[in-house]
Amino acid sequence: MRTDDKLDQMEERPTDRARPRMTRTRLWLFGGTLAVYFAIVVGVLANTWLVTFDWQLMFFRPYKQWPAIHEFLDYFVVLGQRGPTAVAVAAWLGWRCWRQRNLHPLLVLGASLLLLNMTVGAAKLGMGRLGPHYATTVGANEMWLGGDIFPSGHTANAVVTWGVLAYLATTPLRRRTLSVIAALGALGVGMTTVYLGTHWVSDVLLGWAAGLLVLLALPWLEPAMTLAEDRLMGLLLRLWLRRPESLRGPLPAGLPAPVSRQRVAPDGEVLVRETVGAGAGGRGGTARTPDGRPHHPPRPHTTRAERSPVTPAGSRRPPHADRVPRATPLSPTSGRGRNGTG
Secondary structure, eight states, X not given: OOHHHXXXXXXXXXOOOOOOOOOHHHHHHHHHHHHHHHHXXXXXXXXXXXHHHHHHHHHHOHHHHXXXXXXXXXXXXXXXXXXXXXXXXXXXXXXXXXXXXXSHHHHHHHHHHHHHHHHHHHHHHHHOOOOGGGOOSTTOOOOSSSOOOSSOHHHHHHHHHHHHHHHTOSSHHHHHHHHHHHHHHHHHHHHHHHHHTSSOHHHHHHHHHHHHHHHXXXXXXXXXXXXXXXXXXXXXXXHHHHSOHHHHOSOOXXXXXXXXXXXXXXXXXXXXXXXXXXXXXXXXXXXXXXTSOEEOOOOOOOOOOOOOOOOOSSXXXXXXXXXXXXXXXXXXXXXXXHHTOO
16 A cells, blocks of 8 residues: 555544633633732832831741751752653653643643743842841841742742643533642642742742642643744654665654545546645644634545546437327327317
């Protein structure tokens, strides 16, 4: 069997669910969280009661009040470290990409972590706050001193990394369940950093707000992620098609099946046959409908030879017992009878 015939029989990539959109509720949540974010920053900059509470809890030293749980929380706080959590979640989402035959889950994780590093990293370096262990003046907000703990990176990373799993959930029940689990995990990681004395309470509050802003902003990045997915899928498909036929093997999972196009002469002879990727705009990717669902062209059918239509000979009118065919001449007797003279 020829390679082009094999490509015609390949299974098409299944349609995945619609991508999340920026709804009015999500937009209100984003605006409210952004207001809380700036309120925390202003509260720390103005040395309000928030800074006083930071110092009171720092002098309380929770790690000395409950030393029995110190060892456990040393391991638990790893759930907020970017390296281990990113590897674990990427492995799970990579398996989902293979099952769903698209790159959307990994692209969501990559986009969220990139946005998190840009926003949280800029805030950390821009405000330069020192942590409790390095504080210099009692009662001061410790800002602009070259630190990098405001907001809490562990807390924000826990919100985003585990929240991505809820964002990618396929059913409302799973989304609600994973949202609760991610919220509890992020809450635990944030309070653990306060227990260990590595962050102020205000650091943790700002970390929660920063991570939630990243999750709420993901629908705005969906068009860019869809474009990137189409380009990557088209690139992988073109690389696969450039390999020699003897080394190609089966089409890798996740690539849209190529479509075989051909032009046939009236006598049934194939004039031109070419194999192209099922993509929009000739990019080799996957065409999509306006709501974000991928659209796949129908699988081509086996071409049949075209024959010129043949007009059947004779009359097409059905036979009738009382009807005299036109080809039979009327007899004189029948003519006289019809005129009433016979």
